[in-house]
Amino acid sequence: MDHYVYNILISAYAKEEMVGEVMHIFTKMRQQGLNPDAVSYGTVIDLLSRIGRMDDAMSLFNQMITEGLAPGIIVFNHLISGFCTCGKWEKVHELFSEMLDCGICPDTVFFNTVMDRLCKNGRVTEAQDLFDLMVHMGVKPDVCTYNTLMGGYLFVGKMDEVSKLLDNMVSIGMEPDVITYNILIDGYSKNGRIDDALVVFREMLDTKGKPSVISFNIMIGALLKCGRKAEAKDLFDGIWANGLVPDIVTYSLMIQKLIEEGSLQESDDLFVSMEKNGCAANSRMLNAIVRSLLQKGEVPRAGTYLSKIDERSFILEASTASLLTALASRGKGQEYKELLPEKYSELLIEA
């Protein structure tokens, strides 16, 4: 086995966030007399940064330098991304200086990464400053850059800036992509402009190339949220005609709505047809279903879905568990005990 094979393995496990496996392979390659190369290090550092283990990521960074490997822009970007996500901005500045000292210039991905984290924290003004800086430095913004910045302006409701950026991007010959439209649809909806969102969505259907299932999910979710269920249902039914299939988010949205309005048989049927269509429920979805059912007081039905969480060895999320505990504190613990899987009876013991 050579580096290539090990790196493919590491990256496959890293994608699934299987940290134990990744570290095992990383150690094993060394035992086989093959020292990890810059790509091996880069992949592991990316994984550790993504899951917030910045101390471990930094150890590996220092270790690779000790071993005479020079970290490139990609490794710096992974670390910077991790520190941005956990809000350690002083570390971001530190690494940025270190990067410059090493003679490495920030690239488009660097700017996009930092701008995105700023935007998600509502700091769009600083993101705009970085945008101006990157242009000044001659680093070319790409579609991602524009999408990120538009998302930032949408997040804080600065709609006129969004239109300006859209015009600007078109005027320099840059084509908005599916994600641009998805960001616009989502942003318009969340700013109470759902009919503008619908206009963009319909343009996508008619002229501007294909929506993705995510476009449908965003539009369906927005319509359901403001009580326009019939239109949402029409979109749901139209997914297949666009050569797409609903995914777990689509089904989650529709099923949750059915539970909310009390159409429990229909929601069960949709769940069954979802899994028959090869879309398996995940932990997040099952937890959400259980919570909705408990909130509607549908305890036996909640029990059915709780069993599925068990069977599949998923985790009962804290918010789900606390709803069960709330049943007990309302004095209903004893009454519901027989209706729920045995495993959960301790949550129903009255305090």
Next chain:
DNA sequence: GTAGGGTTAG
């Protein structure tokens, strides 16, 4: 021949 950034559920 391998590693990075932007969109949807809460």
